[in-house]
Amino acid sequence: DAGVTQSPTHLIKTRGQQVTLRCSPISGHKSVSWYQQVLGQGPQFIFQYYEKEERGRGNFPDRFSARQFPNYSSELNVNALLLGDSALYLCASSLVGRGDSYEQYFGPGTRLTVT
Amino acid sequence: GEDVEQSLFLSVREGDSSVINCTYTDSSSTYLYWYKQEPGAGLQLLTYIFSNMDMKQDQRLTVLLNKKDKHLSLRIADTQTGDSAIYFCAEMQDRDDKIIFGKGTRLHILP
Numbered sequence: 001d002a003g004v005t006q007s008p009t010h011l012i013k014t015r016g017q018q019v020t021l022r023c024s025p026i027s028g029h030k031s032v033s034w035y036q037q038v039l040g041q042g043p044q045f046i047f048q049y050y051e052k053e054e055r056g057r058g059n060f061p062d063r064f065s066a067r068q069f070p071n072y073s074s075e076l077n078v079n080a081l082l083l084g085d086s087a088l089y090l091c092a093s094s095l096v097g098r099g100d101s102y103e104q105y106f107g108p109g110t111r112l113t114v115t
Numbered sequence: 116g117e118d119v120e121q122s123l124f125l126s127v128r129e130g131d132s133s134v135i136n137c138t139y140t141d142s143s144s145t146y147l148y149w150y151k152q153e154p155g156a157g158l159q160l161l162t163y164i165f166s167n168m169d170m171k172q173d174q175r176l177t178v179l180l181n182k183k184d185k186h187l188s189l190r191i192a193d194t195q196t197g198d199s200a201i202y203f204c205a206e207m208q209d210r211d212d213k214i215i216f217g218k219g220t221r222l223h224i225l226p
Contacts, residue, residue: 004157033213042119042203042216043158056213090157094212102146102207104214106158 002027004093004107012113013081021076021110025093031055032074033104034066035090043090049074050096078112086114119217121204126223133191135220137204140185144206147180148214149189152201161189161202191222199224 005024013019025032031050035043048056049068063079072093078085088111092104121137139147145166150158164171164178164187171178177190191198201219208215 031212035214040218042205042218043214045213045215048212058213092158092214102163102212103160105160106150108157 004091004105006089006091006107006110008110009108010111010113012115014115015081015083017081017114018077018079019081019112021078021089021091021112022073023076023091023093023107024073025091026105029093029095029105030072031094031096032068032072033092033094034074034076035092035106036060037088037090037109039087046076081114083114086112088112119204119206119215121202121217121220123218124221124223126225127194128225129194129196131194133189133194133198133222135189135191135202135204135222137187137189137217138185139187139204139206139215141206141208141215142185143208146207147178147187148203148205148207149176149178149187150203150205150216152203152219154200158203194222194224196224198222 007022033048034046037043045058047066052068066076068074088109090109091107094104118140127133148163149161151161175192179188201221203219204217205214
């Protein structure tokens with residue numbers, strides 16, 4: 001079975017630009033979460049979506065937004081990029097949403113570099 | 116607070132046991148996790164333990180949970196060169212499904 005897939009694998013953008021990252025969950029999983037991992041740190045929670053609804057949001061500015069599609073894939077959008085947005089963006093999928101999504105499986109990530 | 120603390124580095128000789136320790140602060144944590152991250156890769160879920168358990172064993176991995184002290188440990192028996200990676204301790208809190216990660220422990224294997 002395919003695991004969580006993310007695209008693109010690497011991306012270079014300049015300050016002020018906008019970026020869209022994509023994630024496809026494990027087949028049958030309905031919940032997708034996004035995390036930001038800055039070099040040398042643990043991942044930080046950005047969003048969780050379940051059944052196309054936002055179920056959780058971390059401490060990130062409004063420049064970060066996401067959505068989930070009917071096929072449960074998801075996009076993360078970041079507007080007005082800053083140098084500090086350079087990080088590995090990880091997507092995790094789980095079978096269900098709130099209260100029972102304890103098995104979260106991560107994709108390989110998208111490495112975003114902002115210059 | 117939402118802090119998960121773990122030591123940053125651990126060096127272990129090949130064949131010995133590795134013990135990686137972690138402390139967390141939120142008493143409402145329901146699940147506690149260990150993830151492994153190899154260079155340039157995503158996170159691999161190694162094992163997790165529910166907060167009402169004391170111990171969980173899975174082949175070479177043993178997780179111990181002391182809920183009173185909010186202390187979690189991961190023991191890797193017979194450490195091998197393939198175990199060289201960063202290990203993240205993490206907790207899921209009862210009120211939502213976000214996972215809070217520590218900064219990771221880099222495990223270095225000595226020949």
